[in-house]
Amino acid sequence: MAIAIVLAGGAAAIWLVQVRRTNVWIGNAVHQWEHFAAVKSRLGVTTEITVLDIHSLDPTGTWVTIRWDKFGHVQRAWMEALPDEIWRGSVLLISPDPAQIQVHGPWPEIYYLMAVDYHAFASAEALPYVRDPKYQSLVGINPSNA
Numbered sequence: 001m002a003i004a005i006v007l008a009g010g011a012a013a014i015w016l017v018q019v020r021r022t023n024v025w026i027g028n029a030v031h032q033w034e035h036f037a038a039v040k041s042r043l044g045v046t047t048e049i050t051v052l053d054i055h056s057l058d059p060t061g062t063w064v065t066i067r068w069d070k071f072g073h074v075q076r077a078w079m080e081a082l083p084d085e086i087w088r089g090s091v092l093l094i095s096p097d098p099a100q101i102q103v104h105g106p107w108p109e110i111y112y113l114m115a116v117d118y119h120a121f122a123s124a125e126a127l128p129y130v131r132d133p134k135y136q137s138l139v140g141i142n143p144s145n146a
């Protein structure tokens with residue numbers, strides 16, 4: 001009986017730790033989206049790209065596959081070293097380089113994202129929490145813009 005109680009207590013403790021970690025992650029992720037939305041509203045011309053895959057890391061940058069969220073275009077990119085740690089599934093707010101991306105022009109084979117054109121990031125996995133009314137009190141953004 002004592003062993004069963006100890007095992008149940010251990011399982012409950014592990015479950016509580018997991019719940020706490022999940023709540024901390026959700027809170028941080030919602031805060032990232034709040035910051036993302038604030039930066040986006042403050043800046044002029046910006047666009048969102050999602051990092052689909054990370055191919056190789058280098059101290060000066062990273063080879064990645066990105067998707068231009070507005071257009072759905074997927075391409076390889078060289079991403080200069082950024083001040084934030086970026087993971088697969090990160091949504092980046094950038095100012096597109098007009099020398100590389102032109103209206104009605106062809107997409108470049110490789111897009112070069114310079115660190116000065118990067119503004120913010122947030123996790124795409126957090127979007128369901130940002131859009132959930134339960135978390136709306138935590139974040140002051142319009143979920144349709146996220």
